[in-house]
Amino acid sequence: MPVDARRFAPLLCALAATTALAQPRPPPGGPPRAPPREITQIARDLYRANNGNWYTIFLVTQDGILLGDPINVDFAAWLKGELDSRFAGKPVRYVVYSHSHFDHAEGGRAFAATATFVAHENMLRNMDGRYPQMPGDMIDRNGNGVIDPDEIAIPTNTRPGVCGMSNNWFATRDYDHDGKIPPQELQRDIVRPSVVYSERMRIELGGQVVELVHPGLNHSDDATVMLFPAQRVLFATEFLADALVTTDIHSLPSACGPFDGSPLAEWIKSYKTVEALDFDVVAPGHGAVFPKSGVTETREYFEDLVAAVSAGMAAGRSLEQLRQSVTLDKYRGWKNYDRLRTYNVEAAYRNLQLYR
Numbered sequence: 100m101p102v103d104a105r106r107f108a109p110l111l112c113a114l115a116a117t118t119a120l121a122q123p124r125p126p127p128g129g130p131p132r133a134p135p136r137e138i139t140q141i142a143r144d145l146y147r148a149n150n151g152n153w154y155t156i157f158l159v160t161q162d163g164i165l166l167g168d169p170i171n172v173d174f175a176a177w178l179k180g181e182l183d184s185r186f187a188g189k190p191v192r193y194v195v196y197s198h199s200h201f202d203h204a205e206g207g208r209a210f211a212a213t214a215t216f217v218a219h220e221n222m223l224r225n226m227d228g229r230y231p232q233m234p235g236d237m238i239d240r241n242g243n244g245v246i247d248p249d250e251i252a253i254p255t256n257t258r259p260g261v262c263g264m265s266n267n268w269f270a271t272r273d274y275d276h277d278g279k280i281p282p283q284e285l286q287r288d289i290v291r292p293s294v295v296y297s298e299r300m301r302i303e304l305g306g307q308v309v310e311l312v313h314p315g316l317n318h319s320d321d322a323t324v325m326l327f328p329a330q331r332v333l334f335a336t337e338f339l340a341d342a343l344v345t346t347d348i349h350s351l352p353s354a355c356g357p358f359d360g361s362p363l364a365e366w367i368k369s370y371k372t373v374e375a376l377d378f379d380v381v382a383p384g385h386g387a388v389f390p391k392s393g394v395t396e397t398r399e400y401f402e403d404l405v406a407a408v409s410a411g412m413a414a415g416r417s418l419e420q421l422r423q424s425v426t427l428d429k430y431r432g433w434k435n436y437d438r439l440r441t442y443n444v445e446a447a448y449r450n451l452q453l454y455r
């Protein structure tokens with residue numbers, strides 16, 4: 100049954116608002132309040148679950164459950180309890196990672212007794228002890244192989260609320276308080292995938308089918324999109340709708356670093372790979388369900404950005420001149436236009452210099 104995204108989105112918002120109101124504020128100094136969490140059915144046997152604006156997906160079959168990202172330890176524990184009570188103890192048979200970044204991939208241990216963990220093969224590279232590909236321009240600036248405070252603080256302070264993390268993130272993740280976060284410490288709550296694939300993979304469970312597709316390089320270098328053919332739903336995180344997207348897919352991308360270190364041609368290829376799949380709506384890792392046309396519109400945004408910045412570079416314009424002249428007028432009505440337009444121009448400029 101196709102989902103009508105236009106009818107569905109306001110429902111989700113209403114549910115989230117209800118939950119937020121229902122949770123009492125903790126006393127000062129008490130434990131932090133959990134983000135709003137909900138489980139919502141979006142198609143036959145297919146459900147979304149969210150931890151604030153971080154979303155996962157799961158398919159319930161007669162032989163068990165196939166789950167997308169576990170998101171984090173607290174959320175996964177909550178979700179495990181919900182699945183046990185709502186679905187009569189059906190086990191989670193598969194956990195499929197959308198990509199390796201900690202803010203989506205943590206928490207899988209809650210399902211490790213019954214589940215096989217599946218990911219794109221590059222996730223193993225990102226968990227082999229070397230500095231992983233990271234979101235939000237949190238790169239290894241000094242090349243020492245561990246995350247240092249500056250490597251979080253620089254993007255966090257340069258683009259607050261867009262790149263990097265929050266200001267106290269480093270302290271809460273430096274579990275042993277030694278002033279650095281080696282990859283193993285960053286990833287201590289991520290269960291390593293035991294099954295990986297390179298291009299495509301098909302999983303059958305309880306008479307249902309899920310197709311895994313690696314779209315190419317984009318926000319991450321180990322992305323998987325999950326296609327649910329019978330439900331005509333696609334699950335994808337970040338590169339179709341990043342963490343700034345809430346209710347409207349028409350939103351300028353965060354554009355951290357030179358677009359997360361992936362060539363813009365690969366970003367566009369990733370969108371086209373998704374467009375070639377047969378489905379009606381995207382259930383994204385952030386924000387509301389949106390129709391497939393949103394994928395095309397966002398791909399066109401990237402193409403327009405590349406065309407405008409490339410033309411300016413070919414004409415010998417400086418980055419400062421491009422910041423002024425590349426106004427992307429067609430996208431003035433998109434969310435975050437005023438906040439992110441010049442970031443997008445700069446990120447594209449740097450990207451096209453690196454990967455020309």
Ligand SMILES: [Zn+2]
Pocket residue numbers: 198200203234318319337
């Ligand atoms: Zn990510």
